[in-house]
Amino acid sequence: MEGLAETGSGGHLVPLLDGVGGGLDAALLRRLYAGHFLARWGARMWEFSVGLYMIRVWPGSLLFAAVYGVVESASVAVFGPMVGTLVDSLTYLQVLGLWLLVQSLSFIVAGVSVTALLVYDDLKVTSFPVFVALVVVTNVSGALAALSTLAGTILIEREWVVVMCGGHPPAVLTRTNSAIRRIDLSCKLLAPVLSGLVISFVSTQASAVALALWNVASVWLVYWLFVSVYNGVPALGANGLARDTAAPEVDEAAQGHGQDASDWSERLTARLSVLPCWESWAVYARQEVVLPGVALANIYFSVLSFGTLMTATLDWEGIPAYVISLARGFSAMVGIAATVLYPAAHARLSTLRTGLWAIWTQWCCLLLCVGSVWVGGRAASAWGLMAGVAASRLGLWMFDLAVTQLMQDGVPDADRCAVGGVQSSLQSVFDLLTYVMGIIVSDPRDFGELIALSFLLVTCAAVMYTLHVYRVRKHLFHLDKIFAKMQ
Numbered sequence: 001m002e003g004l005a006e007t008g009s010g011g012h013l014v015p016l017l018d019g020v021g022g023g024l025d026a027a028l029l030r031r032l033y034a035g036h037f038l039a040r041w042g043a044r045m046w047e048f049s050v051g052l053y054m055i056r057v058w059p060g061s062l063l064f065a066a067v068y069g070v071v072e073s074a075s076v077a078v079f080g081p082m083v084g085t086l087v088d089s090l091t092y093l094q095v096l097g098l099w100l101l102v103q104s105l106s107f108i109v110a111g112v113s114v115t116a117l118l119v120y121d122d123l124k125v126t127s128f129p130v131f132v133a134l135v136v137v138t139n140v141s142g143a144l145a146a147l148s149t150l151a152g153t154i155l156i157e158r159e160w161v162v163v164m165c166g167g168h169p170p171a172v173l174t175r176t177n178s179a180i181r182r183i184d185l186s187c188k189l190l191a192p193v194l195s196g197l198v199i200s201f202v203s204t205q206a207s208a209v210a211l212a213l214w215n216v217a218s219v220w221l222v223y224w225l226f227v228s229v230y231n232g233v234p235a236l237g238a239n240g241l242a243r244d245t246a247a248p249e250v251d252e253a254a255q256g257h258g259q260d261a262s263d264w265s266e267r268l269t270a271r272l273s274v275l276p277c278w279e280s281w282a283v284y285a286r287q288e289v290v291l292p293g294v295a296l297a298n299i300y301f302s303v304l305s306f307g308t309l310m311t312a313t314l315d316w317e318g319i320p321a322y323v324i325s326l327a328r329g330f331s332a333m334v335g336i337a338a339t340v341l342y343p344a345a346h347a348r349l350s351t352l353r354t355g356l357w358a359i360w361t362q363w364c365c366l367l368l369c370v371g372s373v374w375v376g377g378r379a380a381s382a383w384g385l386m387a388g389v390a391a392s393r394l395g396l397w398m399f400d401l402a403v404t405q406l407m408q409d410g411v412p413d414a415d416r417c418a419v420g421g422v423q424s425s426l427q428s429v430f431d432l433l434t435y436v437m438g439i440i441v442s443d444p445r446d447f448g449e450l451i452a453l454s455f456l457l458v459t460c461a462a463v464m465y466t467l468h469v470y471r472v473r474k475h476l477f478h479l480d481k482i483f484a485k486m487q
Helices: 026-057 062-088 092-119 128-165 169-199 205-232 234-260 264-272 278-285 288-300 308-316 321-349 350-370 378-410 413-440 444-473 478-487
Strands: 006-007 013-015
Touching: 026 128, 026 169, 026 205, 062 128, 062 278, 062 308, 062 350, 062 413, 092 128, 092 169, 092 205, 128 169, 128 378, 169 205, 169 321, 169 378, 205 234, 205 288, 205 321, 234 278, 264 278, 278 288, 278 350, 278 378, 278 413, 288 308, 288 378, 288 413, 288 444, 288 478, 308 321, 308 378, 321 378, 350 378, 350 413, 413 444
Parallel strands: none
Antiparallel strands: 006 013
């Protein structure tokens, strides 16, 4: 029953909550899931719409969409480790309040500035400094929203979920991870459909206004839902106390390491430690799961998703906004199917092997995208591209879940926030490179070059993860069993 507790792994207090198979309390999980849904909805609305906003602000070019992507990705790449360190240094409730406040204000300001750009579409001619100022405000607000969303992701997905599932069978963490990802993908399915319908049948300005109003209305409910989860799970409060107690010990150990440095590598580390977040990167590099993490980050160097650049390109090719949103919705449905399939595959194959099958499944599906480059006709090429991207989400999200669980299982509690911040930063570095390429290759007619480059990077990611699997298991296939079946 709720209120009773036992000591789980890592010394955390874990409530003995009601649920099927000794799982977590259903009411608290519903509140956690509802809060996560509401928080992610606004982020997914903006993620889909910003590409359409930017290509309408500056028609006929991917430049503004790519510049926005560079600003957002660079912000997370540079400040991501700092966000992870900040989450680690503050209490859970402080992080929660800061995350929701900054995210909601950022989306409100971004919605207002985009609305002004769209309503006064002659500003670039009549008052260019005002036009530039509004573009800068939009980019900065989007970057702040991305950083605050990162803090929320680390808090909920890397911390709360792991702490809440401590002391339960591993399958509970697998199911909870899948449910969290399913909610995110449901937002990715439904929010763009709604935004696309508003843009297509009302106006682009109405979509931006709706984004601002949503964040004004939802932030209070989201905060209440998460606070009620925190108050209902004693393990979260107990873990917060453990983090506060461990912090001075970590600092003392770090100081001792600096004093004892004797050889050249230790002296180099001591000198580099003055750089911002160097210690977080050093912690990340020491993890056993660093290669899967880098492989996951590698696939972010890709235009093969319904992101800003591909959405803007499809819009340029004449695909209506509601069709793009429906295609993105179908892509999200495939991703949701991946979250349903993942627990079954995990139970049969293990986390490591599930990731191997998933990344190569994604690679095979993306062959259709590569083929679309040589398909004659704009419409046929666009549909082939959308079909390949949508199909590849099955492998992509199963791979994402597998790597996430490898990190949850393999990263020590004290390093989890730092590693989560660095992982997000690394992913943003590769995402940033995608937008840099979008600036270099800004003509939508040359989008095929970006497709080929993206496919190459996914291939590199698949090879890296395969090497990790071989390093851990010393083999990739049970050849003896295969040969036995052939005889």
